[in-house]
Amino acid sequence: MDRRAVTRALAGVAVTGAALLDSLEGWLLPATPVSGQRRRGRLGLREIDELETTAKAFRQWDHRYGGGLRRKAVLGQLSEVAGALDEHQSPDVEARLYRIMAQLAGTAATMSWDTGLHRRAQDYYRLALRAAHAGGDAVFGANVLAGMARQMLYRDRPDDALQLINLAQEGARDVIGPRVRAMLHTREAWAYAAQGRTAGFHRATARAAEALAHADDGGEEPYWIAYFDEAELAGVTGGRFLDLARKDPCQHGDRAAAEIRSALSARSTEAGRSHALDRIGLAECHFLVGDVAGAAEETHRAVEAARLTQSGRVRMQLGELYPYTVGHSASRSVREARNSIRDLLSS
Numbered sequence: 001m002d003r004r005a006v007t008r009a010l011a012g013v014a015v016t017g018a019a020l021l022d023s024l025e026g027w028l029l030p031a032t033p034v035s036g037q038r039r040r041g042r043l044g045l046r047e048i049d050e051l052e053t054t055a056k057a058f059r060q061w062d063h064r065y066g067g068g069l070r071r072k073a074v075l076g077q078l079s080e081v082a083g084a085l086d087e088h089q090s091p092d093v094e095a096r097l098y099r100i101m102a103q104l105a106g107t108a109a110t111m112s113w114d115t116g117l118h119r120r121a122q123d124y125y126r127l128a129l130r131a132a133h134a135g136g137d138a139v140f141g142a143n144v145l146a147g148m149a150r151q152m153l154y155r156d157r158p159d160d161a162l163q164l165i166n167l168a169q170e171g172a173r174d175v176i177g178p179r180v181r182a183m184l185h186t187r188e189a190w191a192y193a194a195q196g197r198t199a200g201f202h203r204a205t206a207r208a209a210e211a212l213a214h215a216d217d218g219g220e221e222p223y224w225i226a227y228f229d230e231a232e233l234a235g236v237t238g239g240r241f242l243d244l245a246r247k248d249p250c251q252h253g254d255r256a257a258a259e260i261r262s263a264l265s266a267r268s269t270e271a272g273r274s275h276a277l278d279r280i281g282l283a284e285c286h287f288l289v290g291d292v293a294g295a296a297e298e299t300h301r302a303v304e305a306a307r308l309t310q311s312g313r314v315r316m317q318l319g320e321l322y323p324y325t326v327g328h329s330a331s332r333s334v335r336e337a338r339n340s341i342r343d344l345l346s347s
Contacts, residue, residue, distance in 0.1 A: 024129065024145070024167060043084055048096050051081065055103045059224055062107050062114070063272065070310075071111040078104040098135030102128045103224070106144055113151055114273075115312040121151060139180060139222060142172035149187050158194035165191065177221040179228045182211035186236045193240045201244075205237055231266035234259045235278050242281050242288075249288035257285035276305035276314045280321055287324040292331060295324065299337035303344050315345060 058074045081101045089097060109124035125148045132141035145168035149161040165188045176184070185208035192200035212233055215221075238259030245252035260282045267275065279302035286295035299321065306314045318341050325338035 024126075024164075042087075043089055043093050043097070045093070048093055048100070051077075051100050052096070055100050055107070056223060058107050059103065062111050063227060063274075071108060071115065074104055074108045074111060078108060095135050098131045099137045099140065102131035102135060102137060102140050102144070105131055106140070106147065109144075109147060113147075113313075116316075118151065118155070122148065125151070138172040138175050139177075140224070142168035142176055142180060142184065143224065145171075146184055146187050149191070153187075153190055153194055156194070158191040161194070162188065162191040177219050177225070178211045178214040179221050179225045182208040182215070182233065183225065183228045185211060186233065186240075190236070190240055190243075193243050198244065201240060205240070208233060208237075229266075231263045232274070234266065235263035235274060238263060238278070239281055242285060245285065245288050253285055253289040257282060257289075260285065273309050273311045273314055276302065276309050276311065277317060279305045280314070280317045284321055284324065287321075292334060296331065296333035296337040299325065300340055303337075303340045306344060319345060 054077055058070070058077070061070045078101065081097055081104060085094070085097055085101065105124045105128035109121045109128060112118075112124055113121035125144055129141055129144045129148075132138070132144060145164050149164040149168070152158070152161040152164065165184055169184055172180075185204050189201045189204035189208065192198075192204055212228070212230065215229075238256050241252050241256035241259055245256045260278050264275070264278050264282070279298065283295050283298035283302050286292075286298055302318065302321070306318055322338065322341050322345075325334050325341065
């Protein structure tokens with residue numbers, strides 16, 4: 001995993017289906033040690049601690065604000081870590097460097113995806129998985145596969161997403177904690193919902209709630225999964241009920257709204273991107289069930305929440321909310337909501 005290997009990993013095109021899944025099967029096999037002559041490295045544990053702190057800060061940036069200009073800072077740090085891996089470090093330092101590379105590449109992937117760079121996002125996800133594998137971090141590797149699955153779901157490829165989740169669960173079954181297990185079950189539920197398998201969706205959602213109920217039983221889990229709490233579970237569950245409500249609003253619309261409200265009441269606006277997406281989802285719920293006045297009110301709140309982020313995904317979701325505001329020209333509140341969306345998206 002030297003600079004040349006990093007460059008090769010980022011040069012590939014986005015793929016789907018068997019070409020993607022077969023290329024990831026190595027995740028289940030032992031990592032191959034790096035060979036070849038390299039100059040002696042001089043990084044110590046203090047420098048590694050600092051790099052880990054920086055990787056955590058970048059991940060928090062992404063969770064709160066999304067992609068944007070911060071992505072360049074992540075890529076710069078990723079390049080520095082790749083350069084350090086060109087050198088012959090001590091085994092402990094090298095393993096931690098690979099794990100830092102995995103986390104930075106994972107953050108770069110989500111930031112790239114959030115700003116619409118979907119092919120580049122997949123490249124960084126694949127790099128993150130390779131680095132996690134080399135660093136012996138199976139838990140983060142499962143998280144990377146979950147991110148790749150989410151990308152496939154946004155590309156309307158639920159079959160690929162389900163295979164990626166199964167790969168994550170198989171490769172990390174013995175080491176993942178309850179929060180990571182719950183998160184994987186929600187991605188599984190998402191894939192079932194996208195496939196129209198309502199029973200499978202309910203079963204996987206119930207498993208997620210059951211796993212999360214054991215999250216505070218004393219086991220230590222990685223910092224990066226701390227965000228996945230009851231509020232996050234409610235938010236992602238509400239989003240999946242919203243997917244179902246788009247096809248059958250009478251049956252699923254009220255449940256989607258209830259779950260999203262639960263998420264909004266449990267987490268603050270500091271959740272940033274997630275808060276804005278919840279607001280947009282709730283506005284759509286009101287439109288779907290015919291509550292035009294409530295929809296207009298929630299749309300204004302969604303726009304205000306969106307102004308506090310730099311997330312391309314938030315803007316995309318607002319763009320998908322916009323058509324709901326068309327056709328209600330007689331309603332002043334809806335016209336104002338439509339104008340507020342237009343003003344933000346054109347700024």
